[in-house]
Amino acid sequence: MNFASKQIEAQPSPPTCLPWPREIVDRAGWLAFAESLARGERELLSLWGEPSSVHMAVLEERQPRLRIITLECPEGSFPSVGRLHPPASRLERAIRDLYGLRAENPPDDRPWLDHGRWGVRHPCNDPEKIDSASDSYTFLPAEGEPLHQIPVGPVHAGIIEPGHFRFSANGETVVRLEERFGFVHKGVDQLMAGASFERAARLAARVSGDSTVAYSLAFSQAIEAAFDVNVPPRATYLRALMAELERLANHFGDIGAICNDAAFALMHAQCGIVRERILREAASCFGHRLMMDRIAPGGVVVDLAQENVTALFTLIEWIELMTPRFIALFGDTTSLQDRTVGTGVVSEALATQYACGGYVGRASGREFDARKAIGYAPYPQLTFEIGASKEGDVDARVWVRFDEIKASLKIVRQILDEMPEGPIIAAWALPEDWTREGAALVEGFRGDIFVWLRIRADGVVQRCHLRDPSWFQWPLLEAAIKDNIVADFPLCNKSFNCSYSGHDL
Amino acid sequence: MQKFLLQGLLRRALTEQAPTPTPTSIAELGYTLGRTARQKLGRSLSIREVDAGSCNGCELEIHALNNAYYDLERFGMRFVASPRHADVLLVTGPVTKNMREALERTYAATPDPKWVIAVGDCAFDGGVYCESYACVGAVAKVIPVDLHIRGCPPDPTTLLKGLIAFVETMS
Numbered sequence: 001m002n003f004a005s006k007q008i009e010a011q012p013s014p015p016t017c018l019p020w021p022r023e024i025v026d027r028a029g030w031l032a033f034a035e036s037l038a039r040g041e042r043e044l045l046s047l048w049g050e051p052s053s054v055h056m057a058v059l060e061e062r063q064p065r066l067r068i069i070t071l072e073c074p075e076g077s078f079p080s081v082g083r084l085h086p087p088a089s090r091l092e093r094a095i096r097d098l099y100g101l102r103a104e105n106p107p108d109d110r111p112w113l114d115h116g117r118w119g120v121r122h123p124c125n126d127p128e129k130i131d132s133a134s135d136s137y138t139f140l141p142a143e144g145e146p147l148h149q150i151p152v153g154p155v156h157a158g159i160i161e162p163g164h165f166r167f168s169a170n171g172e173t174v175v176r177l178e179e180r181f182g183f184v185h186k187g188v189d190q191l192m193a194g195a196s197f198e199r200a201a202r203l204a205a206r207v208s209g210d211s212t213v214a215y216s217l218a219f220s221q222a223i224e225a226a227f228d229v230n231v232p233p234r235a236t237y238l239r240a241l242m243a244e245l246e247r248l249a250n251h252f253g254d255i256g257a258i259c260n261d262a263a264f265a266l267m268h269a270q271c272g273i274v275r276e277r278i279l280r281e282a283a284s285c286f287g288h289r290l291m292m293d294r295i296a297p298g299g300v301v302v303d304l305a306q307e308n309v310t311a312l313f314t315l316i317e318w319i320e321l322m323t324p325r326f327i328a329l330f331g332d333t334t335s336l337q338d339r340t341v342g343t344g345v346v347s348e349a350l351a352t353q354y355a356c357g358g359y360v361g362r363a364s365g366r367e368f369d370a371r372k373a374i375g376y377a378p379y380p381q382l383t384f385e386i387g388a389s390k391e392g393d394v395d396a397r398v399w400v401r402f403d404e405i406k407a408s409l410k411i412v413r414q415i416l417d418e419m420p421e422g423p424i425i426a427a428w429a430l431p432e433d434w435t436r437e438g439a440a441l442v443e444g445f446r447g448d449i450f451v452w453l454r455i456r457a458d459g460v461v462q463r464c465h466l467r468d469p470s471w472f473q474w475p476l477l478e479a480a481i482k483d484n485i486v487a488d489f490p491l492c493n494k495s496f497n498c499s500y501s502g503h504d505l
Numbered sequence: 506m507q508k509f510l511l512q513g514l515l516r517r518a519l520t521e522q523a524p525t526p527t528p529t530s531i532a533e534l535g536y537t538l539g540r541t542a543r544q545k546l547g548r549s550l551s552i553r554e555v556d557a558g559s560c561n562g563c564e565l566e567i568h569a570l571n572n573a574y575y576d577l578e579r580f581g582m583r584f585v586a587s588p589r590h591a592d593v594l595l596v597t598g599p600v601t602k603n604m605r606e607a608l609e610r611t612y613a614a615t616p617d618p619k620w621v622i623a624v625g626d627c628a629f630d631g632g633v634y635c636e637s638y639a640c641v642g643a644v645a646k647v648i649p650v651d652l653h654i655r656g657c658p659p660d661p662t663t664l665l666k667g668l669i670a671f672v673e674t675m676s
Contacts, residue, residue, distance in 0.1 A: 117602040123638045134606070154607045157586035159554045159564050162604055183603045184558045187639035202633055209562025209658065253568075266509055272572035273519060279569070289660055290562060329506055501560045 017437035017452070018225040022055070022068040030071040031079050033058065038084040043355035045441070046450045046467040047081060047091040049099035051125040054078045055465075057439070057450060059355065065373060066441060068452065077102040087354045087472055097182075098189055099125040111135060113182035113504060124190045142168030142176045150486065154183045158490075161500035165489070172485040177478045185504040192453075192464040197223060197297060200461045204451075205292050207466055208502035213239075213246040214444030215466065216295035218451040221376065222464075223297040226438030226455055229428045235299030236377040237419040241312075242282070242291045242300075244408040244415070247445040248319070249278040251401045251408075254497050258398060259330070261490040262339040267329060274319060281315050284308060299425030309416055316412050323409070327402055340395035344480040344492030348390060354472040357447025359404065360496055361473075363389045363396035370443035382414045394495040404445075430459045444469065446499065468502030519573040523580070524662050526670030549581040550672060553591035553615065557608045557647075558598030558640060562658040563625040567595065569661040570668075582668060588614040593671075596648075599627040599634040600641040612648045620651040622671065624664065629653050 016022065025033070033056060036042045045057040045066065057068045071078055080103035082089030092103040093112035100122030116135030120127040142149075147168050154162035164180040188207060192200050204219035205212045217239055224231060231239075256271025279289040285308040286294045294302055330336065350356075351364035361368060369386045371379040387403025389396040439452040447469025454462040477496050481489055554567055570577040577583070585591050588611045600608060612621070623644040626632040631642035644650050654667035 115603045117605070118638050119602075120638055127638075132602075154604065155555060155588075155611050159556075159568050159584060161556050161559070161561055161564065162607065183607070184556070184598070184601055185603055185639050186558055186599065186601055186634045187637035188634075191634065191637055199633075206560045206562070206633055206657075209560040209565055212560075212562065253565075266506065269573060270509060272569075273574070276569060276572050276574050283660070290565065290658070292562070292657065325508070329509065333506060499561065501558075 017068055017439055018228070020064055020066045020068055020439055022070055022437065025069045025071055027071065027079055030056075030069070030081075033069055034079065034081040034084045034088075037081065037088075040352070043352075044081070044085060044087050044472075045355065045448075046452075046465065046471075047088050047095070048452070048465040048467070049095035049101050049125075050463055051099060052076075052101075054095065054101060055452070056081065057452065059368075059373075066439070068439065073101060076100065077104050080104050080106045082107050085353075087475065090475070091471065096122075098122060101125075110137065113185045115182055118187075123187065124193070137180065139166050139178050139180075140176065144170065144175070146170050147175060163500050167486060167489070169486055172487070174481050174484055174486055174489070177481045177489075179474055179478060181474070181500065182504050184501045186501075188466070188505045189464070192461050195461050197455060197459045197461060200453075200464055201296060202293060204464070204466060207505065208468060208499040209290060209292075210250055211246070211444040211446060211449065211468075211499070211502065212290050212292045213242045213295065214442055214449050216293065217243060218440045218442035218444075218449045218466070219453075219464075220295050220297045221440035221442060222438040222451040222453050223455065224438070225440060226436035226453065227297075227428065227431060229298050229426050231299050231377070231426055232423045233378070233420045234303075234422045235424045235426075237415050238300045238302075238304060238424060239295055240378050240382075241304070241412060241415045241419075242286065242294060243442075243444075244411050245278055245282050246291065248405060248408050248412075249275050249282070250445040251405050252278070254494065255326070255330070255398055255401055257497075258340075258394065258491065258494045259336060261494050262336055264333065264336050267326070267336075270322075270326065270329075274322060277315060277318075281308075281311060284311065296425065298428050299423070301425065303424045304419075312412070312416055316409055316416075319405075320409055323402070323405055330398060330402075337395065339488070339491060340398060340495075341393060343394045343488050344477075344484055344495060346392040346476050346480050348392065350476055350479055351392070354476055356472045356476055357443075357469040358445070358473070359387065359397050359400040359447075360476060361447065362387050363400045364392035365390040368448065370441045370448040374441050376440075376442070378415070381418070382411050384408075384410050394491055397495040430457060432457045435462065446470065446497065447473065466502075466505065468499050468505075470498035470500075470503040473498045474503060520576045520579065521574055523669060524666045526666045526673060550583075550593055550668075551585045551591050552582055552593045552595050553585055553588045553611070554595045554597070555588075555608060555611050556597050557604045557628070557644065558601035558634075559625060559627060560598075563597035563628075566658045566661055566664060567597075567624065570664055575661045575665055577665070577668070580669065580672065582672070588612075589616065591615050592619060594619065594621045594648075595624055596621060596644045596650075597624045597628050598644075599631040599637070600644055600647050601639055602641060603639070605641055605647055608644075608647055620671075621648055622652045622654060622667065623650045624654045624659060626655055626657045629655055632657065 097114035150167040256268040259267035348365035387400035453464040
């Protein structure tokens, strides 16, 4: 750790965010950013609130890639970004539900996460007690004589998370899908405020169970940025190893599940075997099948033993052998192709407008990958290709996942070959001088996860914002299913596999 | 495809031996299961999974019960798509306030005799979310629970132990 800052007389100072500084703007500056988003000059990464300010993170083509801007809004309102740039709309609705800050003239002023059942309004900012009941919610209209509505959820038929889908259909054809979420809202933002960083890390690891490694990595990177902690090289390799094992396990699980939704059980059974073997190896290497709580600020908490390296090589070799067979099985089964090709198309324009990450974005021509674009350690040292397609259908999303499997296998091999020796966690201490801010952008299996946090010098988190990639993927599912048949919804939905828990938070 | 099918015929099954249930889960079940109900259902169980606010970790491990290694169906247990077809509700999560009514209605829609198994540390006492304004906490605060399977998340073997203990006590 760099202790240089401790030599300076400790004074409370306005926190500066690392590694991307946070800029304060006025209303005109805020609007200028919103307009540039609407013109497609920048991409929206996140939008979040605090009791009397709103923050926006954007991606730019030039360096630094990421900018964070803040608008103070003591009056409790701010110029709506969603009015100019639709991807911001749900985030603004969430800000109002949690912090009570209103977007002025929003395109949609219905609540989003708040169903009227918490017993309080705007729980994160001067909560106001209400009689617990439930709010009514008006779905968007779809008019026309032959139309009928199909309500689905929150309890779904499979072993999946809860959410509500309202289909307006003309016979078999979906005219409009509207999502309603918030069912798994657990109040993470408020639980984070005032939590020790150790407890905050446990919370971050439980935002979305399938991405627990990616979330722990993003949270830890933000803490390390804030406190200027240098992670030992071996730890960065072990982190990447866990992240890639998580990616592999999820991609195999999902490819199987997508095929199962097209009634092709053989692929589901075979992919399930691969997923299980990866999770068992993860448990054997790191002591937990999902590798939960294995990454901590400063490094990792478990080292990899030599016998596990050998076992991992064996596993990777076996997966390398099996992958071409799965690819052939998927590509050569015409009845499966009949279901996936041309189904659930997301246009390149929409993927770009929503700055959609992960395989959903990459299958529709948006080739963003935080491992390359941000280039956190150890990825700049590793060679790998990321998947790409412009087709945008269910089929393309499966092929991009196959590409990502190949890339991850290549990465794991390099990690096992090149992992340096040395400590696995940095010896670091709380600086005890002033409040810091840190941010991170990490590539989970689903897409880029953004974290911004402000942490006091005694290690107590003041505010931690975690933005799941699903925020910008869920809206595209509504677009993808349009003009498809209702029966293809499970297939489309599984090919996205967005997180409910990560979104509802 | 033929290759996969042929291998499936020729190779030894991957499915593993059933684990033995733990004494604690049997003790917890001993007094909750009625003798008549056991006779009615025997070892056959239809399970409806309900996510009442989980992070999805428990769901992943419950899913794994269906893979070739654990093959839950060989024990006569299967996951069903509707509570109307279910004998057992497998509930996960710290019961968010936004899911409470859905959980109550799912329970009400399940025909008698019915049992509830709460899966995971969140379902036991709210876990890391227990102090949240948005969560009720333990599943037992909302509907009666017959068995808890702890863990964050419980691995498939632990889940299997709990479920086998459940049917063993029934038959």
